[in-house]
Amino acid sequence: xxxxxxxxxxxxxxxxxxxxxxxxxxxxxxxxxxxxxxxxxxxxxxxxxxxxxxxxxxxxxxxxxxxxxxxxxxxxxxxxxxxxxxxxxxxxxxxxxxxxx
Numbered sequence: 001x002x003x004x005x006x007x008x009x010x011x012x013x014x015x016x017x018x019x020x021x022x023x024x025x026x027x028x029x030x031x032x033x034x035x036x037x038x039x040x041x042x043x044x045x046x047x048x049x050x051x052x053x054x055x056x057x058x059x060x061x062x063x064x065x066x067x068x069x070x071x072x073x074x075x076x077x078x079x080x081x082x083x084x085x086x087x088x089x090x091x092x093x094x095x096x097x098x099x100x101x
Contacts, residue, residue: 005050011065012044012085013092021050025057028065038073042083063088 003024006014010026026048033041044067049060067085074080074097083094 003050005048005063008083008094008096011046011048011063011087012067012083012094013065013087014063014085014090015092019048019050019063022052023054023057024048024050025060032071040071040073040079042069042071043067044069044085069094 002020002022004017005011005019005024005026006016010028011019026046028044028046030042030044033043035041044065046065047062048065049057049062051057051060065085065087067083069081069083072080078098081094081096081098083096085092085094
């Protein structure tokens with residue numbers, strides 16, 4: 001039941017379960033771009049940290065994250081997602097049916 005920094009919604013590019021502890025803080029900016037018809041792209045950048053107490057975030061080791069993704073609108077409000085995310089010395093590829101939130 002520990003907080004987890006890495007999954008397919010935030011900090012994409014880090015291995016699932018690699019960073020776990022009691023407290024987590026992350027932020028992500030995402031820009032979505034409609035291309036034409038049912039096609040779109042997304043770009044994101046973020047950072048996150050995980051510690052064993054809230055008071056340690058000021059000295060925590062913050063991890064960077066950035067990536068790009070392709071979206072195809074399969075039907076209204078349902079997308080096929082293909083994302084490539086990168087972090088510090090790591091990267092990941094994600095394929096999913098539906099939206100991130």
